[in-house]
Amino acid sequence: MPLTPAHDETKDPVKDEDIPIALQSARGVRTWKEAADWLKIRGVEDIECITPDIAGVPRGKMMPTSKFTSNTSLALPSALYRHTISGEYPEETGDFRYDSRDSDIKLVPDLSTLSIVPWESDPTAQVICDIAGSKGEDVPYTPRNVLKNVLALYRQRGWKPVVAPEIEFYLVAQNDDPDYPLRPPKGRSGRSINGGQAYSIAGVNEFDELIDDIYHFSEKQGLEIDTLIHEEGPAQLEINIRHGDPIELADQVFLFKRTIREAALKHGIFATFMAKPMQGQPGSAMHIHQSVVEINTGRNLFSNLDGTPSPEFFHFIGGMQHYMPKALSMIAPYVNSYRRLTPDMSAPVNNAWGYDNRTTAFRVPVSEPSARRVENRLPSSDANPYLALAASLGCGYLGLVKQLEPTAPSDDTVNDKTIDLPRGLLEAISALESDPDLVEVFSAEFIAIYGGIKRGEFETFMQVISPWEREFLLLNV
Template sequence: MPVAKKDARSVKKTSRIATPAFLTNLRGVKTWKEATEWLEWRGIEDIECITPDQAGVARGKMMPSKKFTSNTSLALPSAVFMATISGGYPEDGNGFTYPEDDGDLKLMPDLSTLSAVPWETDQTAQVICDLVHQDGRAVEFTPRNVLKRVVAVYADLGWKPVVAPEIEFYLVRKNPDPDYPLTPPVGRSGRPIGGGQGYSIAGVNEFDELIDDIYHFSEGQGLEIDTLIHEEGAGQLEINLRHGDPVELADQVFLFKRTIREAALKHETYATFMAKPIQGQPGSAMHIHQSIIDKKTGQNIFAAADGNETDAFHHFIGGMQRHVPNALVMFAPYVNSYRRLTQAASAPVNTKWGYDNRTTAFRVPRSDPGARRVENRIPSSDANPYLALAGSLACGLIGLRNQIKPDAPVGRTVNDDEIELPRSLLESVQLFEADEELKTLLGAQFVTTYAAIKKAEFETFMEVISPWEREYLLLNV
């Protein structure tokens, strides 16, 4: 008997040694052969082939994993990437033309994003896809390709952008009737959550089980959360991600949004990334930390050898100051987004910059010279992460190219000052369409498509009569 036990342990040990390393990867494989073995090793029968649309919503197809690995051609109609958030379509005009044939675009799985879907009861996997035309050309107007286009321009100049997003969101009670306002959830104490809980550990502990599921679901996908905190709003949380490649981080935000919503639903709660979901409560932001690395030296181009600030650092800020207002529709994409951008609120409404000044649009956090970065505090959490990162990096890149000098930094409170940003969605769209340098970097087809969608969404919003209008106009005018 002892010999048999020894032999069994020996076989088990040999089996572990023989297991290829890629099979134990929680996220990503290199080849289709590895993908096939990865899926079989986990007993996964279904796979979701997903891609972000203009709103950042996951679109795609679900299929048996054996079909996925059998060289099957995957496609989606081009109209998927021209639809509004309510499912409508924009009118032709101003450079936008709806394709008469509504032809297919090919889905190209990025195997480096292959991971499990841990909240599914059946063994399921997911993979993020890019879109190409039938002849293999990248589709210019899809969000992941827009970000890749901007990152490629940096690469051509010998640079590598590094980003770290911070995503705020609210947990709210289930609300199936949109006519009723959203309300904070009830925590484990049995009482509705109140505001003013910034950085409160007790506030986080109110949702211990839900947060545990967020962590477990994230770990199951190979996603790494840096920190999680309770923000100022009632039931408002923030997740910070580790810095890295822009496309990889946009992928993570895309997947985190799905993950957080699924974890919340498991606990009979909604998670919302609306910019301003509850009247009287702070809005939700997606702050973006940015630095640029020289690919040859591996050094941060914002810091000189002696640790001082470089011209590149100032030019990057100058580009942000000059062009972020024109790209605001990528950071504040809905009518609701502009409810967050108001005076004397936690969100900046200016184009100023400063050192560790959270009232400025562009904050330079305290850090060692090698970690010097610029935080864009304007984007709201309702923004498509691919487009927010693309827009922010594009504005900085224009500053680098044109050597735009920034204004002097400010050391006082400036979010009480006059609003320097566009005040409405339509105004933002007009500035967006008129900025030729942004259009060149982001792609003309994307700009015209995205602008057309935003105009259509505004017109749909204008069809809705609000409670404010009924309260103050019904009997008074």
């Protein structure tokens, strides 16, 4: 990527070879001095300081770069982490309480995430921020901190998780009336794409220009796409991200969602990460591949030296089987999420595991011993990536430290009529709140806030009368 500053006829242009290597990266710097130079080289005028809220929506502040690099203190109200996806503030229930002072929390920029916002017309940058209290203390209930605290548990044992997310989403025609069902957009052929196009190159080619923009925007931000495919649903795509550190990968998913939406809008269509946007069509998942390595040696903890599966491998799966149904609300966070988790619809409704068995919740792909991993197929794409990774890794961690044993692997189809998971949001929230091990791993404060928000969202949903009710109840009851 050529690095040329904003045009100034009074100065000679800066050549790439004159720019220090540390400042040539598309993503991230180490110090505030490097940040100032990085922004100046690119002629950046404004910077967005963003952080994920409970839903994973970017929140924050925009400011001139001169103000950003002058050690300005950035604050947000703590109530930002207590509102629902619809922007409402639910009633206090259970252990859910509001801060009586609605005190400030601080945005703390993570300079390793500094990158360009490529869809803006004026030179603009973005940086993901952590959240701290007004005196710098830890705030355990914010999503990035929830994940960081789970990783700290691994680090105390000398372990480091490695993850690789796969994100599915739909492209849909623009829709400004929520009473009307969503429909597939028209591709370059002028026709709406049909379902049954899994791995179809022609299906991907229908949206070549949009996908080119996704790749272009991603490259400008230093985001690396491993592969992109067309999935089973009409205009349903999947992006695979190269494996790596959980915080870095959660950051990438957070930014990818924004990037894909912006690229779609540029072409006059919507991109949606709803778990079940279209009736009768497959839902959208965020599958998570997971392994654990020893920090000191880099050895995959899931494999013995002779290449056979280790006891830790089975304990990790045992933890997933035991705890993941109880933590389901963190990976299936909305009423709509449970429409995806239905029998016979290519999404698991069990807590079984198996070798290369896509009907199980936890699949072990075929791999070399050094790459042995467990794929969690339960999360939906509407999940906050930080919380989804925290939930999945937290359950695996509990299996490791408690040495839980899994069931026997499933060889046959297990995605039948039997549902081994909570069937709805309220049931899932109750399961999360009632397990003391999960409360300890994710913090009581987070569980209380998360439960209160989700109950509030459910009550808002219950105020809406659906077409099904009008069709079958209006004249029959």
